Structure formats: structure tokens, C-alpha cells
Amino acid sequence: MTRTASGKTAPLTRVTIRLDLASGGRIGPGKIALLENIAETGSIAAASRALGMSYPRAWKLVEELDAALGQPVVSRAPGGRNGGGATLTEAGRTLILRYRAVETAAQRAADRSPTA
Numbered sequence: 226m227t228r229t230a231s232g233k234t235a236p237l238t239r240v241t242i243r244l245d246l247a248s249g250g251r252i253g254p255g256k257i258a259l260l261e262n263i264a265e266t267g268s269i270a271a272a273s274r275a276l277g278m279s280y281p282r283a284w285k286l287v288e289e290l291d292a293a294l295g296q297p298v299v300s301r302a303p304g305g306r307n308g309g310g311a312t313l314t315e316a317g318r319t320l321i322l323r324y325r326a327v328e329t330a331a332q333r334a335a336d337r338s339p340t341a
């Protein structure tokens with residue numbers, strides 16, 4: 226660990242994880258951030274704006290996740306006058322939890338590494 230200018234401690238090594246699935250799909254920090262923002266905002270459009278991503282790109286990433294897992298990660302309600310919305314499915318919530326668990330374990334291992 227090292228101290229930042231603000232006095233907080235930060236790891237010497239920052240771990241970034243990408244999971245390569247047997248289906249050929251890939252899951253990394255960008256897709257997980259998108260899912261987390263969808264959960265927070267209740268909207269694919271709002272999540273894409275928060276991440277500085279185009280709406281079509283966000284839709285494509287959600288569709289890639291659906292295909293990679295073989296099930297939907299986001300439940301979508303069409304927009305319109307009454308508004309739409311998006312919520313994570315159980316598969317989407319589980320994916321975030323598992324990804325973050327792997328990321329945390331890898332970060333802990335990197336922090337313990339004698340070369341870190």
C-alpha cells in the first residue's frame with residue numbers, strides 16, 4: 226500500500242479482471258460498470274449517459290451479456306409517455322457479485338505479493 230496526496234492508502238498494484246467464458250463471451254470492468262449503473266438508475270439510457278457511452282453501445286453490451294450467459298441480465302420495459310425502465314435479473318445481480326468477488330480475491334493476492 227502507498228499513501229495518496231489526500232492521505233488515503235492505495236494498493237501498489239491495481240487489478241483489472243476479465244472473465245473469458247466457455248461460451249466465448251467476455252466480461253470485464255466496463256460491462257460490470259454498465260450493469261451496476263443500470264441497477265442504480267433503473268435505465269439503460271441513464272446508465273449509458275453516466276458512463277459516457279452511447280445508448281446503442283450500451284444496448285449492444287447488454288445483448289452480448291445475454292448471449293454469453295444464455296439468459297437475460299436485464300429486464301427491460303419499453304419507454305414512451307409513461308416511461309420505461311430496466312432492472313437487473315437474478316442472473317445480472319449474480320454476475321456482478323461473482324465478478325466483484327473474483328476481483329477482490331485477485332486484488333488481495335496482488336496486495337500480498339512480495340513484488341507488489
